[in-house]
Amino acid sequence: MVKRIPVVVAMALAAVLAWQPAAAQTAKARATAKVDLEARFKEAQADPKLADDLYKVGRKVAAVCANCHGEGGNSTKSSIPNLAGQNPAYLLEQLRQFSDGRRRNEFMEGMIRAMNSDEKIGMVLFYAAQEVTHKPATNAALAGKGQEYYGKICFRCHGNVGRGNELIARIAGQQADYLRVTLKRYRDGTDVRANSIMTPNTKNMTDADIEAVVAYVSSMP
Ligand code: HEC
Ligand code: HEC
Structure with a gap:
């Protein structure tokens, strides 16, 4: 860094x-x-x-x-x-x-x-106003697991297509390493990036859940 x-x-x-x-x-x-x-x-x-x-x-x-x-x-x-x-x-x-x-x-x-x-x-x-470049999933099975997890929790705020709304972040197509690090920071309650909404929504995620969700979200168009 x-x-x-x-x-x-x-x-x-x-x-x-x-x-x-x-x-x-x-x-x-x-x-x-x-x-x-x-x-x-x-x-x-x-x-x-x-x-x-x-x-x-x-x-x-x-x-x-x-x-x-x-x-x-x-x-x-x-x-x-x-x-x-x-x-x-x-x-x-x-x-x-x-x-x-x-x-x-x-x-x-x-x-x-x-x-x-x-x-x-x-x-x-x-x-x-800029368009996001779409990156298809490299591991479809893993992305499929991530989609299931996403459909239980994340869609509530980030929306079915991951574009959020006026107030909530777009996460569709976001960079994989950045997503992984960010989700772990929220989950682990670090002072680098704490958030009272994202911490409870990630606290039950295992590292494997995070890998799956990252594979899915980073490949959303
Ligand atoms: C109750 C609403 C809510 C739910 C459910 C939720 N989020 Fe969020 N998410 C937010 C809010 C609000 C922010 C902005 C937090 C901040 O300012 O750091 C955010 C931020 C994020 C970010 C950071 C975006 C960026 O560009 O840095 C990621 C990644 C993310 N959420 C992924 C997820 C995933 C994956 C799930 C499901 C496991 C999820 N969120 C569930 C509300 C939610
Ligand atoms: C030397 C590299 C570098 C440059 C140049 C840079 N950034 Fe960043 N920026 C980063 C990194 C790394 C992060 C992620 C920080 C983190 O959360 O770990 C970031 C995060 C951000 C975020 C938060 C994104 C999100 O999804 O939450 C915004 C907004 C941002 N930068 C805006 C800008 C703007 C505007 C400029 C130009 C004026 C700029 N950056 C120049 C490296 C850079």
Whole structure:
């Protein structure tokens, strides 16, 4: 795991973030100091012109994130999550969790400190609009077991097709190693990523259950 922002990435981020279209500059001025991300997001949802400007800011920011999260948010590393197709409110909530220490990852915490609110909203709008690349299951029997487990518990919140909703994470097509590590963190109640909803829903999972569910969920389109 990278512990510090590599210099190249930090410089690329600084360069990208320094460039803003004129309309976004005005928006940026309004977004300085303390802006409630939620309120700003609602504003963008109600104003197509603003949403479009912020989307473009987000697309620029995403060029830096692509180093790890892949082009258009389809990660090519199994340990790094896809951001493509992710639900906006979930993404904003994770930014808040990295910022206030409920979720720990030194690199991501630094990255988020370097972004202003419009860059955050822009990034969310950009990634939510990207398509997830489908990866078929490599072990159909294992994925079948996972589907059974999924159909008993996980579907209740993440939905039959794994895409969650405005508030709950999309997990369909998520990277396998990332899913495995994340489920174990929730189950084991680590302080890296604790969650009062996911911990009770994973506490009875054996490692074998997790393997099966990971095989299924990572192959969902
Ligand atoms: C050096 C690699 C790296 C770069 C560059 C990077 N990230 Fe990440 N990001 C990670 C890793 C690793 C995780 C998973 C952290 C964990 O939970 O273990 C992550 C997690 C996330 C998550 C949570 C995803 C989820 O499904 O919960 C978001 C959101 C995110 N990153 C946004 C960004 C944005 C936006 C950028 C660009 C401004 C960015 N990241 C740049 C490595 C990176
Ligand atoms: C009662 C509702 C509920 C149920 C049931 C549930 N989840 Fe979740 N899940 C959530 C919520 C809420 C979050 C966001 C937690 C957070 O912010 O860390 C989440 C987050 C996740 C994440 C992290 C997504 C990411 O991108 O990092 C994964 C993976 C996940 N759930 C998988 C599962 C699996 C597998 C099951 C079944 C064993 C399951 N969930 C059952 C509500 C639920």
